[in-house]
Amino acid sequence: MGEFAIHLQNISKCFKRYDRPRDRLKELLLPGKSRASEFWALRDIHLEIEAGETIGIVGENGAGKSTLLQIIAGTLTPTTGTVKVSGRVSALLELGSGFNPEFTGRQNVFFNGRLLGLSQQEIRSKFDDIAAFADIGDFIDQPVKIYSSGMFIRLAFAVAVSSDPDILIVDEALAVGDVYFQQKCFERIRALQRSGTTLLFVSHDPGSIYNLCDTAILFESGHIVLKSTPRQVLDRYEANLIKQRDAHPNALAIQNSTNELIETSLEDVAVVTSDVKIQFVELRDDDGQKVDTIVSDQWVEICVGVLFLQDFSDPIVGFKIRDKTGATLFVNHTYNMNQPIGQVSQNTPITVRFRLRVPLIEGTYTVTIGVADGGFGEGQFKRALAYVHNTAVLQVLKNKAAMNWGGIINLNPTVTIDRPSHA
Template sequence: MSSDEYSIRVNGLGKCYEIYATPRDRLKQFIIPPIQRLVGCEPSSFCREYWALENISFDIRKGEAFGIVGRNGSGKSTLLQLITGTIAPTVGTVETRGRVAALLELGSGFNPEFTGRDNVYLNAMLLGMTHDEVDERFDKIAAFADIGDYLDQPVKTYSSGMLVRLAFAVQVQIEPDILIVDEALAVGDALFQKRCFGRIEKLLSDGVTLLFVSHDQESVRTLTNRAILLKGGREVSMGSASQVLLDYRKLLHQEESDYFSKLMQPAVETGQASASKPADSSASSEAETAPESNESSEKSQAPAVSGRADQMSFGDGGVEVVSVGTFGTDDEPCAVFYPGDVIRIRVNCISHIDTDSINVGVRIRSREGIKIYSWGTLNQDMQILAGLREGELFWKRQLKAGEQFHVWLECDCSLGSNLYEIQASISYEGKPDYTAQRILHWKDEAAFFQTLMRQDEYFFGGISDLHMAARW
């Protein structure tokens, strides 16, 4: 990539902090090592090093949307601060081309004693706008923020949502070349978030480069093309947004499994690993015992399902999704549906252990990666338990080791024309309410189907049919 094609270039970036046990050690570090160097001695160290970020490199093209994901403490905010220049790197370099607008911390750069109006002028002029330019755009800023009379009140009286409204309204009006957003939109209400995402999409269409950090995986998938996954300040994976988010889900699942394993270790050491499930326990404790609480010896022999060559699945193992297919009402395989048809999804499974408390579910995503719908057998069980429908609870079904079984999931086709992906999952549910869940097997791209329109008979636009009717 030539130097004219990129907006952000990060090369070997690292940030190290010195951690001191006491203030006295900080003073010693300031005084003693320089003296030791003067007399030719090896300098002592009174601190320990903490690398918040280490050896990060990537290039972002002009007009590209790039996501950063990872758990809290993974180094996301540190990376953004290094890119914006608010902190200096310990090693490595950062290059940016063009005007940068960054929404990192709520109200950063705002004076709490000034009014919102005063802060608009102050913040915009710090970002490089002239007073006349702010005058020209002030009405647009005020309309976007939509905080009413609070605009002339001190910022210290604002809620967090009002702060981010005003901050975002200023940032997007300076016509940036690079827009950096770090989780700040999460505090806004749904209407404001919609307005923000609409504005971001408009900026992207105008060629603005976006650097986006969020825990909302669907937002990252929808807004960004590429992404990087961080853990402990280091790169775990980088590539297309969909692949990185899959790696992120695997990472979260693995860390959750490790956490539960540590909690279970004392019980294993005292010979209580095979104890029966408690009749009344917290959601977390029930999840910890799943599903080995039924047959711990067989669970230990169950094959793991996270190491498939195609890297499209993960889970603890024990019960496995073998295959998924879509069918018509005649039980014949079908991959094309029209509005009004019945979509029948068959999930074929095998259990490697004796267990119950199982939920078989699917998630349907559009070609653009937007989650359209998720549902499972537990959703139906919850309706039965609430007295809203009749039937047997799948959650209470006793599965035996080696047993093969299948579940039919059916719905009317009310989706717009598109290609859809089916993700399938099997989870152990410690409680029949999704509060104590462990993923036994998750399978991306388990099946695909397409929906089309018979435009001369029945037509609508959008992602879903609302069955609207007209009256006059």
């Protein structure tokens, strides 16, 4: 086991909440009687993070993620517990934190650099690189209070990574800004990872968590409820969101009786109700034969058998393709494809077949199946009936007959070369 960059023991944080502003004043003038209620943002957090680890943190708004990061960054004091942090910490927390809105961008670079522990000479030597990375032009000499959110985060991120931190904390900051700047930020983050920087990364973007993080943590109501691989944590988080969105009283937690006809572990089941059973999921080739291995760019049919145990007026069936890390590559369903199943009565079995070309790089992929009732729009349904990961595994082999290509998906491009005509 390596050296710990962060060690948290028994961390809790309590905030006081007042129903009315004057209650706060009354408590000051008349001590001895509390007029506030307690809100525990964090409860008994124990966390050890090794130097060089990249940890993704997910959870709903108000779950305690930002409070934890502020405590690690030293901008907030815990109510109980001890915090041990080794090395220089650079944090991108709330938009605007650490910057004086009346100062120019240039002045804030020096001001924030000193907060990060850099000397004036170090900041001067790094300034040109900071300004070039932020790429905000002449606005560097304008007050930051006139900056757009995108310009602000450009400068804040450039300053944060310039200090060569031992620990970098990023709290949703990269959700702001254009795609080109985001790519530049991710490239810099990967360079910091290679140099051994410890990274704490909060994001609602699953793709970023999958691509950057070694481990992920799920927060719920001030508690760490799961620390595991990004795939397991994000699957659990997604399941929680689906269950909360679904107010149907028959929605059940994960149970052993789930989808008895499909051999799947409990962690693969995100949502299940007593209203449907997924009877089978099969992959078939163009001859109708079951397959689990194909070559890249081959056609395949995903066949889903669903038994509806209640009457439904507008059921929907869909699928998702994921790679070995759990990152989603493609999602679609009958609602999006304008192919309504139509009304079904109780105990009606339905088979839905999705035919698609698979132009993926060689590797192992899994199929997630979802069943819902009633569509409001893309990805929005009245009720989730079943949502099961890893219902089928597809091995994709290299297509030796195809041209060489790189990346994840073969877009099958064509090329035309125009030469100038000669008189």
